[in-house]
Amino acid sequence: MTDPRFKSGLxxxxxxxxxxxxxxxxxxxxxxxxxxxADDKVLYINSWGGPWLEAAKANLFDPFTAETGIEIRTVSxxxxxxxxxxVKTGVYEFDVTTLGGGDIVRANEAGIIEDLEAPxxxxxxxxxxASHAFATVMAWRTDTIKGTPKSxxxxxxxxxxxxxxxxxxxAARVLPIALLADGVAMEDLYPxxxxxxxxxxxxxxxxxxxxxxxGAQSTQILRDGEIDMIGIWHxxxxxxxxxxxxxxxxxxxxxxxxxxxxxxxxxxxxxxxxLFVEFATSAKPLAGFASQAKYGALNPAANEFVPDSAKSRxxxxxANYPLAFEQDMSNWGGDPHEVSARFDEWLAS
Amino acid sequence: MNRMISRLSxxxxxxxxxxxxxxxxxxxxxxxxxxxxxxxxxxxEPTLGLQNYEKVLTGSLYRKVFxxxxxxxxxxxxxxxxxxxxxxxLMAHTSRRNAMLILLLITMSFWTSFLVRTYAWMVxxxxxxxxxWLIQSMGFEEKPHLLFTRxxxxxxxxxxxxxxxxxxxxxxxxxxxxSLILSAESMGARGASLFRHIYLPLTAPGIANGSVLVFVxxxxxxxxxxxxxxxxxxxxxGLIGHQIEEFLAFGLGSAMAIVLLGVTLVILGIxxxxxxxxxxxx
Numbered sequence: 173m174t175d176p177r178f179k180s181g182l183x184x185x186x187x188x189x190x191x192x193x194x195x196x197x198x199x200x201x202x203x204x205x206x207x208x209x210a211d212d213k214v215l216y217i218n219s220w221g222g223p224w225l226e227a228a229k230a231n232l233f234d235p236f237t238a239e240t241g242i243e244i245r246t247v248s249x250x251x252x253x254x255x256x257x258x259v260k261t262g263v264y265e266f267d268v269t270t271l272g273g274g275d276i277v278r279a280n281e282a283g284i285i286e287d288l289e290a291p292x293x294x295x296x297x298x299x300x301x302a303s304h305a306f307a308t309v310m311a312w313r314t315d316t317i318k319g320t321p322k323s324x325x326x327x328x329x330x331x332x333x334x335x336x337x338x339x340x341x342x343a344a345r346v347l348p349i350a351l352l353a354d355g356v357a358m359e360d361l362y363p364x365x366x367x368x369x370x371x372x373x374x375x376x377x378x379x380x381x382x383x384x385x386x387g388a389q390s391t392q393i394l395r396d397g398e399i400d401m402i403g404i405w406h407x408x409x410x411x412x413x414x415x416x417x418x419x420x421x422x423x424x425x426x427x428x429x430x431x432x433x434x435x436x437x438x439x440x441x442x443x444x445x446x447l448f449v450e451f452a453t454s455a456k457p458l459a460g461f462a463s464q465a466k467y468g469a470l471n472p473a474a475n476e477f478v479p480d481s482a483k484s485r486x487x488x489x490x491a492n493y494p495l496a497f498e499q500d501m502s503n504w505g506g507d508p509h510e511v512s513a514r515f516d517e518w519l520a521s
Numbered sequence: 522m523n524r525m526i527s528r529l530s531x532x533x534x535x536x537x538x539x540x541x542x543x544x545x546x547x548x549x550x551x552x553x554x555x556x557x558x559x560x561x562x563x564x565x566e567p568t569l570g571l572q573n574y575e576k577v578l579t580g581s582l583y584r585k586v587f588x589x590x591x592x593x594x595x596x597x598x599x600x601x602x603x604x605x606x607x608x609x610x611l612m613a614h615t616s617r618r619n620a621m622l623i624l625l626l627i628t629m630s631f632w633t634s635f636l637v638r639t640y641a642w643m644v645x646x647x648x649x650x651x652x653x654w655l656i657q658s659m660g661f662e663e664k665p666h667l668l669f670t671r672x673x674x675x676x677x678x679x680x681x682x683x684x685x686x687x688x689x690x691x692x693x694x695x696x697x698x699x700s701l702i703l704s705a706e707s708m709g710a711r712g713a714s715l716f717r718h719i720y721l722p723l724t725a726p727g728i729a730n731g732s733v734l735v736f737v738x739x740x741x742x743x744x745x746x747x748x749x750x751x752x753x754x755x756x757x758x759g760l761i762g763h764q765i766e767e768f769l770a771f772g773l774g775s776a777m778a779i780v781l782l783g784v785t786l787v788i789l790g791i792x793x794x795x796x797x798x799x800x801x802x803x
Contacts, residue, residue, distance in 0.1 A: 253766045260771075282769065336666070341752070381669050383752045397648045398668060512767060517582045519752050 215444045218255075218269035219246035222388055223407050223465050231460035232452045239451070242444050249386065252279070259284045259437045267445040270431045273501045274344040274508055276300045279434065286435040286442070291450045292471050300432025301453045304467035307428045307487035307496060308345050311394060311409045311421035312401040323425050324353040327401055328372070330379050335400025337376060338393055341383035343515035344508050345427060346373070348499070349403060352425050358497040363505030370518060383519065394419060407465055410485060426496035428487050430470060462486070468493075559775045566772025573776035583760070583777065590757040590781075593675065593746070594739040598686075600679040601735045602728065605686035609727070612687075613694035624691075631684040639745050642677040643668060646749075674750030678739060685738065686731035693727030726796065733792045737785055757781050 217233070219225050225246065233244040247266045252275055258264050271279055279285045280298040290296035310327055316335050326333055327349075339346050347369040348361050354372040356365070381399055384390040390404045395412040409421050433449040435442070451457060453470075459477030462469035468488025469475060483489040487496055501508070563573050577583045608627075612620045630638070646652050646667040653664055667673055697720075705719045743758040750756075755763075757777060765774040 251766060253769060256769045257771075278769075380752075381666065385747075509768065516763070516767075520582055520585055520755055521753075 213241065214243045214245055215268065215441055215448055216264070216266040217244055217246050217448070218250050218266040219248050220250050220270070220387060221248055222391070223411055224387075227461050227465035227467075231464060232448075232457050235457055236448055236451050240444075240447065242447075244448075255279065255434075255436060256282060256284045258439075262438075264436060264439050264441070267436055267439040267441040268448055269434060269436070270303060271300055271434055272429045272431055273499050274429075276432050276434065277501055278509070284437050286437050286439070286445075288435060288446065288449065291453055292473060295453060295471060297430075297432060300434045301449050302470040303431050303433050303453055303458065304462050304465075304470055305428050305430050305486075305488050306467050307406045307423075307426040308340065308349070308403050309406050309409060309421050309423060309426045309487075310401065311404050311412075311419055313394070313397055313399075313418060314420050315418045316397070316400045320420070320422075321401065322422060324349050325355065327403070328353040328376050330376075333401065336381040336398070337379045338382040338384055338390070338399040338402040338404075339380060340390070340403060341385050341519070343512045344499070344501075344504070345429070346403075346515070347511065348427060348497075349425075350376075358425065361497065362500040362503045366506050366511060370514070373518065391415075406485070406487060407467065410466060423487070423492040423495045426487055426492070428468075428493075428496050428498045430498075431467075559778055562771050563775035563779050564772075566770075566775070573772045574780070576773060577776045577780055586755050586757055586760045587780070589754055590740060591784075593671075593678075593754070593756060594736045596675060597678045597682060597739045598732050598736045600675065601683045601686040602732060604679060605683050605690055605731065606724075606728070609687050609690035609694055612691050613697075627684050627687055630680070635681065636744060638681055639677055639748055642673060642680070642749060646673050646676075668749065670751050671754050674746045674754070677745050677749050678742060681745065682735045682739060685734045689731035689734065690724060690727035693724050693730075697723050729792070729796050733789070737788065740781060740785055 217228075219228070229246075233246075237243055250269060252271070254265060255269060256279075258266075271285075276285075276298045280300075285299050288296060288299050288301060291301055295302050310321065310324060312321055312333075313335070317333050319333065321327060321329075321333055327337065330337075339349070347364055347366065350369040350372040351361055351364060352358065353376075354368060356368075382389075382393055384393065384402075384404075387405060387408045390402060391408045391411045393399050394402050394404060394409070395415055395417040397417075404421075406421070406426070409419070412419050413421075433452055435445040435449060439445055452461070455471060455473040456477055458469050458471050459474040461467070462474065463478050463482040466482060466485035468486045469478060478486075484491065486492065564571060566573070608623065612623050615623075644650055648664065648668070652667060656665060701719060701723070702715070705715055710719060741758050742756055743762065746754070746756045747759045747762075758781075761774045761777045761781075764770040764777070
């Protein structure tokens with residue numbers, strides 16, 4: 173205790189300096205996101221993870237960086253709410269994301285996505301640029317399900333195919349499937365008979381063990397045998413099959429959705445974001461992305477670069493497409509919003 | 522001279538407050554301001570008024586989920602108490618070495634990430650997991666469904682929250698004056714009677730502390746019930762997240778959050794009047 177600094181008032185300035193220092197540090201930490209975001213050589217993209225990310229990184233992100241020098245970083249998970257919150261708060265976590273057919277109408281109406289121009293003929297829908305088609309297909313465990321289920325009616329048939337079921341917790345995709353199970357033909361689906369769909373859902377409710385909410389989760393419960401039959405995105409199904417799980421699927425009555433690239437409204441990275449969307453939907457990168465992840469490329473110019481070997485796993489291939497149907501959000505049959513809210517109440521009841 | 526001294530002591534009294542400044546600033550920026558924002562959103566989104574609160578308090582879905590949230594928190598608290606009390610007793614009455622060993626085991630699980638523990642239960646209770654295997658090897662034909670039920674989410678929450686209960690009860694049990702037990706025995710109290718009239722009342726503060734902590738933390742649980750629970754038994758935090766994610770209902774979600782916070786504060790208030798909040802921290 174002979175150190176002179178600890179006597180008289182000398183310690184006070186030191187403390188004060190410490191406080192000032194920590195205040196400066198805190199201010200620096202607060203300013204950090206903005207500092208990072210001011211760097212226009214980095215583009216932030218909302219990622220779906222899994223096979224989507226692998227294919228996007230190899231065919232879209234890395235080639236884009238090589239061509240433009242703009243670095244790409246990904247942000248997970250895909251969040252519609254975050255897209256809306258970004259515009260509201262002005263703090264941008266990602267500049268570019270993809271939306272499905274149901275969400276894009278809502279996003280465009282809510283004014284949370286930027287106005288875009290069609291980079292190719294017919295490529296623009298509600299300010300999203302059409303990228304690829306993916307499907308919700310019926311899949312099952314071959315070790316517990318005896319026989320071969322052929323349609324969604326078989327999914328509902330718990331007598332012939334006993335076992336746990338799973339569907340996505342997403343009314344817009346589940347209701348058409350329920351109507352198919354009830355015997356409605358694919359071409360007569362839209363506009364949806366909402367009442368009839370809910371009545372049919374009542375029948376299966378007790379057998380649905382999981383309403384999955386994330387792609388990775390759906391692969392996991394199928395691969396690990398937590399359920400025996402599932403309505404699952406085709407890319408996620410093939411992930412389980414390629415991992416060696418005893419599983420099978422059918423393209424029959426597959427439900428096709430389209431995914432669209434969108435740019436967050438008023439993002440500080442506007443130019444790079446628009447450049448990326450154009451790049452990602454141009455023929456060659458899109459063909460590579462679709463071939464690897466087995467999506468159906470929606471820019472027709474991409475198809476000549478898609479090898480035939482990749483097509484058998486694509487929902488839009490000449491063999492699979494006639495078996496499937498497309499979601500029709502413009503003639504859906506009700507306010508998807510209200511139906512979603514009703515679906516939630518139904519789930520909890 | 523006197524004035525100088527008093528000025529000096531005033532200055533010194535100011536110091537503790539100045540030291541609190543960074544923390545207060547932090548809380549203001551990262552807690553008070555966002556919370557005020559949430560309150561504001563709850564009465565302005567999508568339009569000005571109390572319609573969000575009306576919906577939360579009268580809508581059947583919300584009422585159901587809130588009731589379920591409180592019921593689940595209550596069940597989890599009771600389970601933690603039943604699991605934690607005997608364990609805390611064992612720790613308080615065994616050798617110091619054994620007590621440290623038990624404490625180490627409890628804190629080891631306590632330090633493991635929340636998410637990891639939740640996923641661990643998925644593996645353990647899964648269809649091809651060890652628990653099902655054990656049940657089947659005991660001769661049960663039918664595979665029971667353990668995962669995605671109220672059972673699995675409750676079990677995982679009890680596992681995650683039990684350490685709070687155990688530590689609270691243990692710290693109280695440790696301080697109990699052994700001579701009180703001895704004198705009770707000398708007065709003829711034995712077994713159940715000794716426990717009921719002497720030991721249990723002495724440990725009551727620990728039970729109250731642990732229960733309030735577990736109950737309040739459990740009210741806000743999000744990941745565990747979403748990943749492990751059944752869709753019919755949602756909890757408030759999960760529904761708030763879903764409302765915002767699926768419907769962009771920032772106003773409604775905020776109103777639900779404020780109602781949940783309000784009820785939690787009421788519970789803490791009742792606790793404070795009975796026991797004093799400062800006791801929570803020992």
